[in-house]
Amino acid sequence: MTNESHALPGPGALAGVSAARRRLRALPGVAASAPLRQALVPWLLPIALVVAWQAAASLGLLRSNVLPGPASVLAAGWRLTLSGELADHIAASTARAVAGLVVGGGLGFALGLLNGLSRSGERLLDSSIQMVRTIPHLALVPLVILWFGIDEEAKLFLVALGVLFPVYVNTFHGIRTVDAQLLEMARSYGMGGLELFRRVVLPGALPSILVGLRYALGIMWLTLIVAETIAARSGIGYLAMNAREFMLVDVVILAILVYALLGKLADVVVRTLERRFLAWHPGFRDA
Amino acid sequence: MTAITIARDPMAVGEPTAPRRGVGIALLGVRRSFGPREVLRGIDLAVEAGQFVAVVGPSGCGKSTLLRLLNGIDAPDGGRIAFERPTAARIMFQEARLLPWARVADNVAVGLGPRRKEPGAPARVLEALAAVGLSGREADWPAALSGGQRQRVALARALVSEPGFLALDEPFGALDALTRIGMQSLLERVWREQGFTAVLVTHDVSEALALADRVLLIEEGRIALDLPVDLPRPRRRGSVALAALEERILRILLRQDRDQPDYMI
Ligand SMILES: Nc1ncnc2c1ncn2[C@@H]1O[C@H](COP(=O)(O)OP(=O)(O)OP(=O)(O)O)[C@@H](O)[C@H]1O
Numbered sequence A: 001m002t003n004e005s006h007a008l009p010g011p012g013a014l015a016g017v018s019a020a021r022r023r024l025r026a027l028p029g030v031a032a033s034a035p036l037r038q039a040l041v042p043w044l045l046p047i048a049l050v051v052a053w054q055a056a057a058s059l060g061l062l063r064s065n066v067l068p069g070p071a072s073v074l075a076a077g078w079r080l081t082l083s084g085e086l087a088d089h090i091a092a093s094t095a096r097a098v099a100g101l102v103v104g105g106g107l108g109f110a111l112g113l114l115n116g117l118s119r120s121g122e123r124l125l126d127s128s129i130q131m132v133r134t135i136p137h138l139a140l141v142p143l144v145i146l147w148f149g150i151d152e153e154a155k156l157f158l159v160a161l162g163v164l165f166p167v168y169v170n171t172f173h174g175i176r177t178v179d180a181q182l183l184e185m186a187r188s189y190g191m192g193g194l195e196l197f198r199r200v201v202l203p204g205a206l207p208s209i210l211v212g213l214r215y216a217l218g219i220m221w222l223t224l225i226v227a228e229t230i231a232a233r234s235g236i237g238y239l240a241m242n243a244r245e246f247m248l249v250d251v252v253i254l255a256i257l258v259y260a261l262l263g264k265l266a267d268v269v270v271r272t273l274e275r276r277f278l279a280w281h282p283g284f285r286d287a
Numbered sequence B: 001m002t003a004i005t006i007a008r009d010p011m012a013v014g015e016p017t018a019p020r021r022g023v024g025i026a027l028l029g030v031r032r033s034f035g036p037r038e039v040l041r042g043i044d045l046a047v048e049a050g051q052f053v054a055v056v057g058p059s060g061c062g063k064s065t066l067l068r069l070l071n072g073i074d075a076p077d078g079g080r081i082a083f084e085r086p087t088a089a090r091i092m093f094q095e096a097r098l099l100p101w102a103r104v105a106d107n108v109a110v111g112l113g114p115r116r117k118e119p120g121a122p123a124r125v126l127e128a129l130a131a132v133g134l135s136g137r138e139a140d141w142p143a144a145l146s147g148g149q150r151q152r153v154a155l156a157r158a159l160v161s162e163p164g165f166l167a168l169d170e171p172f173g174a175l176d177a178l179t180r181i182g183m184q185s186l187l188e189r190v191w192r193e194q195g196f197t198a199v200l201v202t203h204d205v206s207e208a209l210a211l212a213d214r215v216l217l218i219e220e221g222r223i224a225l226d227l228p229v230d231l232p233r234p235r236r237r238g239s240v241a242l243a244a245l246e247e248r249i250l251r252i253l254l255r256q257d258r259d260q261p262d263y264m265i
């Protein structure tokens, strides 16, 4: 037993842990609220952080011109909500994000389909796309400002360019890795053309396409933050930059938090899509 | 596609109760090469309607190739394959090849082809599932089934269109011994009920002898042995008659390795 104690925990050790857990659950009052407790666990750390942040601000440990407490950030948020400014900026940012995603994601999806389904399409286009892909799209910011100034096209262009590649790469890969045995089976049952695409190719590629969408949403917000802080007259990024000029630190922090919330919202959307469309997949089954 | 509805008469007795829907098949000098490799070098074969033929032979001898030619997934380089009349031809593989994103019933409906939208389709799907003993599982995802259950769904999918010909390429090769025996009796039962012509490729000589009317041995691209198995069904595993036939086939299969001395068997 002594030399085993330095090795990986054996089954005996694990059994000990689970026995301890069972004892914990057996405590009165703990077992009853188990599902609720499960749902609360992910929130413990964020809540603790906010409480600590507020405490540090109230105790004067944080200077309010460096990092105001959550209460002042909330107050700033309330002020901007009442004046309608916050809603306007969020709407402007969201509209840009969605437009860029639709244009760039749509183009990436179409190119991925084309090159995934046709070898000649791949030969013609893939190496060029891969070449353009190696340019970080944010490196184009100066050029885009020269071309479009701070008009809407500038933001749209950058976001669309940013989301195009993850959607393209994952759509292409998803289609190319559809199980060849399934394709042979479907063809032997007389499926072909559009039906084969709709019932075998697309569902087979969907897990990969959704991974692409998830990446694309991350890049979408990132691009928008950069574009709006540099060249915009509305949007969350503009709100933050404008507030910086007037030293409104609470509004700057509010803008950052709004970005975080929007990013989280996008993530929830993808998760919902996954749960809806990949219900057949053991990896996405509801827990 | 010809659709022949089968009247099942529970009062009828004796061998195949249903009118034969199986189709006769004739092969004449069928050849197939891959590059310089001549895999099939002239196969002549006549399969009677409703016959159960098993094909054995060493790995790589062209058994799967022959099945793909019979099913029209692949085309011969020479010779002719003729079916007595047009019929749906189906094939089952070692893997069930179910669509993971379609529920069991939808997977079976794939077997109906374009006719899956007809009003009678759902009833036929349920009937096919019942025939393979999977009633009640129609709303499950394939991922929720065991390997043997998945193969049964694949069998239901193959049979739902009431084909005249079913090819099976080592369909039970990936199953454990007990499940395999269960699947063999299931296959024998549906074959006897439905009367399609069956060609089964297998590595398992005793499986071939348990199920087939006739065992073909393919060697070096030709039919090296065509052995009728005239034993009553259902056959008793381990019976003396089966053992004698099995030894005869194994003897030929092992002989082809000329370096091995005769006393290997
Ligand atoms: N598409 C193909 N392209 C090239 N060669 C092929 C192809 N299909 C089969 N072959 C070759 O034809 C030969 C016969 O293959 P086949 O799959 O028919 O063998 P098999 O008898 O089914 O073997 P096993 O028992 O291992 O399944 C093999 O040598 C194989 O390499």
Ligand SMILES: [Mg+2]
Residues within 6 Å of the ligand: B063, B064, B065, B169
């Ligand atoms: Mg094979």
